[in-house]
C-alpha cells in the first residue's frame with residue numbers, strides 16, 4: 326500500500342508490471358539484481374540475494390494506495406511524465422485498475438497542495454479508523470496474506486516532538502482532540518502499526534520517528550524504517566564523503582544545489598516543507614566526517630543545500646556540488662559534481678527493496694527500527710542513544726551481514742587472508 330500515488334509510487338508500480346512482463350530490467354534493485362558473497366573468497370559462493378533469502382516474488386505483489394487526487398495510476402503516471410508513453414501503453418490495464426482510496430489530508434501540513442479525494446471524519450481518531458478499515462478491506466478483497474505500507478506522499482511542514490508523541494495514551498487522546506502536532510502522515514503510521522503492518526517512511530516527515538510509534542512497533546512486533554529515500558545528490562554525497570575521510574582530506578565547504586520541476590519540487594518550494602527536507606539532507610556530512618574526531622579536517626564546514634523549483638526540467642533533476650577540499654600542508658583543491666539524474670527512476674527500486682525487505686523482517690519476527698535498511702535512507706532511523714550510520718559502504722555491509730546472520734552464514738569482516746578470508 327502506497328500513501329501517495331504520485332511520481333515515485335507510479336514509477337515503482339509501473340516498473341514491477343514491466344519487469345513481470347519482461348519489458349524491462351529492475352536496475353538499481355538490491356533484491357532483484359544484487360548478489361551476496363558467502364564464506365571465504367576461495368569458496369566462490371555468491372548467490373543472488375533473492376535466491377539466498379526467501380523474498381516475496383514480484384508476481385505475488387498486489388498494489389493499492391491513497392491519494393488526494395482521483396487519477397488512477399495510469400493517469401497519474403502520465404501526469405508525472407517520468408516513463409514514456411510507449412511503455413505505459415503496454416501496462417495500461419493493470420495501471421488503470423489501481424484507483425486511489427480517499428486520503429487523510431490537511432492543507433495545514435502541505436501548503437502547496439490541495440485535492441478532492443479526501444476523507445471526512447469527526448476527528449483524527451475517526452480518520453485513523455477509516456484508514457484501518459481500508460487496510461482490512463484491501464486484504465480481504467484480494468485475499469492477501471501479508472501487507473506493507475510505504476509513504477510515497479508529499480513532504481510535510483517541519484514539526485518537532487511534542488507531549489502527544491510520547492506515549493500511546495497521549496497520542497490517542499491527541500487523535501480525539503485533533504492535536505495539531507499530529508499530521509496526516511502520523512495518522513497513516515498509527516493505522517498501519519495498529520493493523521500490524523510494517524511501515525517505511527520515504528519522506529523526511531516526522532511520521533514514524535517519534536516515541537509512540539517506536540513503542541507501538543515494539544509492542545506489536547512490527548518492523549519500521551525511514552526516513553527520506555536516499556536518491557540523487559545525497560546518494561552521491563554518501564559515496565564521496567567516506568572516500569575523502571578515508572584519505573584524510575579536509576573539507577572546508579560543500580555547496581549543493583538542485584533544480585527540479587516535478588510536483589515534489591513544487592511542494593518543496595514552500596519554505597516550511599523545504600525545512601523538513603533541508604534538515605534531512607544536511608545531517609549527512611556531520612555524521613560521516615565526524616568533526617569531533619577530526620577537528621583539524623572537518624570542523625566548521627560550510628554546508629549549504631538548496632532546491633530550486635524549475636518546471637521545465639520535470640522529474641529530471643540536476644544537482645551540482647562544489648566541494649572545497651584541503652590537502653597536504655593545507656593546500657586548497659576543488660571538486661565539482663554535476664549529476665543529471667532522474668528522481669523517480671532512482672527512487673523506484675528503493676521502494677521495491679524496502680517493501681520486500683520489510684516483509685522479510687516481519688516474517689523473521691523483527692519488530693521496531695530496522696537499522697539494516699539505513700542503506701536506503703537520507704536520515705536513517707536509529708535507536709535512542711546511537712548515531713545514524715550514513716556511510717553507504719558501511720550501510721551496504723550492514724545490510725548484507727544482516728542477511729547472512731538471518732541465514733546462519735558467517736559474517737564477513739574483511740580480515741586479512743592469513744587470519745580469516
Ligand SMILES: NC(=O)c1ccc[n+]([C@@H]2O[C@H](COP(=O)([O-])OP(=O)(O)OC[C@H]3O[C@@H](n4cnc5c(N)ncnc54)[C@H](O)[C@@H]3O)[C@@H](O)[C@H]2O)c1
Pocket residue numbers: 328329330331332333334391392393394405428429430431435438440476477478479480509510527528529553554555556557587588589668669671672
Ligand atoms: N524521487 C526522489 O528521488 C525522492 C527522494 C527522497 C524522497 N522523496 C519523497 O518522496 C515523496 C514522493 O515524491 P514524488 O516525486 O512521488 O512526489 P509527487 O508529488 O509526485 O507524489 C506525492 C503524491 O502524494 C500525494 N499526497 C500528498 N499528501 C498525501 C496524503 N496525506 N495522503 C495521500 N496522498 C498524499 C500527492 O497528491 C501526490 O500525488 C516526497 O515526499 C518526496 O520528497 C522522493
